[in-house]
Amino acid sequence: MSLIHKVESAYLQLLRILFLIFATVAIGFAVLLGVQYMARHNAKPEPVNEKIVLSAASYKVHADSEAPRPSQEKGIEKDALFEQFSNMIVKVGKSAVPDFSVNREAVRNIYDQLLHDPKLGRDFIEQTNKVLPQIAARPEVTARLQRDVGGEFDAILGHLRNEYKEQGANIGDKKAAAESEATELRASATQGLYGAGSLFVAFVGLILLVVLLKIERNLRSAKVVASV
Incomplete structure (x- = not known):
């Protein structure tokens, strides 16, 4: 070779x-x-945890001029949850002001607004019934309720509404991010x-x-x- x-x-x-x-x-x-x-x-x-949990500790006392007052709408569906909501308001008010009384129609307006808000609903009201009395029991909040029970109640409720909606928005963002990640993987x-x-x-x-x-x-x- x-x-x-x-x-x-x-x-x-x-x-x-x-x-x-x-x-x-x-x-x-x-x-x-x-x-x-x-x-x-x-x-x-x-999977994203879709449970929204309101916390009494998240409420911060604001100056009187900063207290948010939610708007009111007329009309309500009377049910057991409304009775619990109304009784909770009366209990909170009387804990600060013994002779406190409420306009039931005004409470119905607030309840209706919360119940029919697509971002709130019954779960928000149920949690509010538990959390709002805990907030009202704090000494600094009780003192403000004694000075202006209506204004402070509106401030607390406004805070809880904002917190609930914010948590709902965060959950929506997490779900969207998870879906986007899954789409990218596919x-x-x-x-x-x-x-x-x-x-x-x-x-x-x-x-x-x-x-x-x-x-x-x-x-x-x-x-x-x-x-x-």
């Missing part, structure tokens, strides 16, 4: 080894991307699938080249033997 044939054979052998290495890497990445696709193509949003899974397909095609092509090189090498060897 001439020197040129030996060098050519060595180069073909080296090329075959390189093709095998590239083919192994290609099939490895194809399998990895395929596994990622299986894990991501049905990605679901991360999109990346599709791209990964395309990548896996491309690598698999590359793998098949490299294996075919290795086979062709092997055939070409065998033919050369047969010719050399025949020439001898």
Whole structure:
């Protein structure tokens, strides 16, 4: 065998080894991307705790001029929850001012506004029935109720409304972010699938080249033997 044939054979052998290495890497990445696709193509949003919890400790005493007063609307559906709400207001008022009394129609207006607010509703009223008395029991709040029971009650209720809506908005943002992340994962899974397909095609092509090189090498060897 001439020197040129030996060098050519060595180069073909080296090329075959390189093709095998590239083919192994290609099939490895194809399998990895395929596994990622299986894990991501049905990605679901991360669960978000949708429970809103009002806290009595979150209420801060404001100056009289800063006390928010919620607007009132007429009309109400009388039910057991309304009776609890009304009784809670009376109890809170009498705890600060013994001769306190309420205009039941005004309480109905407030209740109706809370009940039919799409961002509040019955859950907010139920929590308010529990949390507002806790706030009113704080000494600094009791003192303000004694000075202006109506104004301080409006301030507390306004704060609870804002806190509840803010928590609801935060939950909505978290759900939107979780859904967006899941959508991105599903999109990346599709791209990964395309990548896996491309690598698999590359793998098949490299294996075919290795086979062709092997055939070409065998033919050369047969010719050399025949020439001898």
